[in-house]
Amino acid sequence: MHRTYRMGRPGYHDWMHPPRDLSMPSVPAPWQRTASGANLLGPAGQLGVTIFEEMTTLAAQTGAINLGQGFPDEDGPREIKAAAMAAIEAGANQYAPGKGILELREAVAAHQERFYGLAPDPHTEVIITTGATEGIAATLLAFVGPGDEVLTFEPFYDSYGAVIGLSGATHVTAPLLAPDFYPDMTAMEAAFTDRTRVVLLNNPHNPTGAVFPRHVLQRVVELAAKHDCLIITDEVYEHLTFGARHIPVATLPGAAERTITISSAGKTFSFTGWKIGWLTGPDHLVAAVRTVKQFLTYSSGTPFQAAIATGLALPDEFYQGVAATLQKKRDILSEGLRAAGFDVYTPQGTYFVNVDTAPLGIGDSVDLARRLPGLVGVAAIPVPVFCHPEGAERTRSLLRFAFCKKVDLLEEAAARLATLSGKL
Template sequence: MPGLSNRVQTFTDSVIRRMTRISDEYGAINLSQGFPDFDPPKEIMDALAKAAYEGPHQYSITFGAENFREALARKQGRAIGRTIDPDKEIVVTCGGTEAMMCAMMTICNPGDKVMVFSPFYENYGADAILSGADPIYIPLVPPEYHFDMSLVEKGFQDGAKAIIVCNPSNPCGKVFSREELMGIGELAVKYDAFVVTDEVYEHMVYAPYHHTCMASLPGMYEHTITCNSLSKTYSITGWRLGYLIGPEEVIEAAKKVHDFLTVGAAAPLQEAATVGLNFPESYYTELLETYTKKRAYFLDGLDRIGLKHNVPQGTYFVLIDIQEFLDLPQFAGYTDLEFCEWMIKNIGVAAVPGSSFFKEDVNHLIRLHFAREEATIDEALERLSKLKELLK
């Protein structure tokens, strides 16, 4: 057999999705892969039922159905603070994952450098490799996950063509302040570079923090490619509906990349999801209230158990410090991955090893999420309480 591509030897499969498969095998409560265990809004499900019988069932326009793009332009235009042209400044993709890959392949030539904050959503490293780019990692320093702006400037000075900003950040829940984004943006303009943002969790930002769209900042629209999806906002992660928003020249190129990657997102799902894009502002207020309560409920439970954790400013992810368990003789030599596998089999809760998110040598953190019904959270907490018995 001929040899395979060198690039596929440089990264693994998704550890997050691997944890879900192991969790399913052992019947664990899956707090690893970030998807809800509750239904999407009824209006969207009703619209899907209607589309099942009335269509559309054939290809939509490659870069997105017209009514879907128009609804997106209205919704995100309010967030960005400008009129978005649905024909020239939007590409609808098969999930936020394709949106990011499409953005990277649109702007990167082989050998280009791209900055990535660490910890990072695991796809970003693979995206850089698959698009031929070389990642430069900028550490986010716990516990507040601050970063050194001088390192960002050095990255641009060293030739970085773009920087990826996940805001709010998966996995650490950091919400980038307006001042931080302004600083990054000013450097991007100074060095004539792109900012590629992942804003999937834009509606899950907890008081007193606020979400700022990078593209809304002065002078930044022409330097920003916004990646987003409907997955988390409407609890439809399996529908795989994402999108890119950016200046016309970038989007026209991205349309070509997208066309030959996937042709287009599913037509009936776009039709149904358009209903959600037209929801009033009250929907997003209620969504935030729901997740604010879930965050408090889950963190209170972790505190009662005595598990050490961060307090996420956004997203529905929490990082748990497991060092005290790794110090026990029975876990001598364990990696965080091995500990997560042990947890699935012996505790019945699935987590993601933190090492899959960090470029640095981090082996003492695991990621859990709280996008679950209260009863599921209760059962998960009950099982997690068994961890503390190990310390007695």
């Protein structure tokens, strides 16, 4: 658990690509709190770029296969693309309603009932957002501020820290522990306090690939009820699981009345650039979020919203096929990573696989991430960048690879990685 969250944490500038020297006022400005929350400020206020930008630049310079950023290199179903083009031709090119077009809100509600037995009212309990990222930001900004605490698991997706920093709230973490990356239950229970306003839960979990079991989720709900806090649950990888069943938090006893559930089309349908997300929850909580959301983007992606309504109605075979295809890709890349000499933590969900570099005698994954494109022509992301200092030390030998790429590219990456031990 890490309770103090100050600007300029020592060590974080170490992986920044060349910093800019910016003056630091005695009271940090909102942008500085945002940058600090995303691990982008050095101890003297230097502003760096994200690790994703650094690794992407290295991949481009060296011709490496970029398995760092988690976006697919193949488009999603043709019928969804056709629906978007048809919507454009039909004139769906102006502002959508602030809460999203009714067709998609109804499709989201039908999806929740079809897969999970939930029945949100599409008129009052569903909002369409500019990706899940906006949904998370609008929800946090609606409910937390200075004096509040927001609890996340660690490692955590970097936008969580950024928005928590922007809000002025304190970011508290509880560790996820290898090999299964389930929470340290004792630390999780200790992390809740009477100042905990929100617990922000990502399940299936990026970057670890964990899919949390029912007993873990139920304990989160019990602790949230005990401390009277809200649950924000980011479930964008809900359909990308491998043998493990995704359990939405809102389906658990005592959860629905305090839970905002967030998801998106990008991961399931491989249209990340469309930025179509949604959130569901009790009407009074959704109304509060909508109050903030309408002054962020107001609305976006009108023809894409109509197309994603088509996607959500695709048959079960589509959803099963997406997961089965990704599982095969996971296994192809994992084989190459094992051949390289890494310890591989097989993910139960998402499209990321984590490895431990320690068996190769390497304890610093940040350093290896910078060397890897030049050594074998593959780029990855070091897991410590998703952590506060204590967590960064705990995960300092872990690397994350994305396997949401074409099979031939993954096979080439696996072959390159298999040569690593001979090049160190």
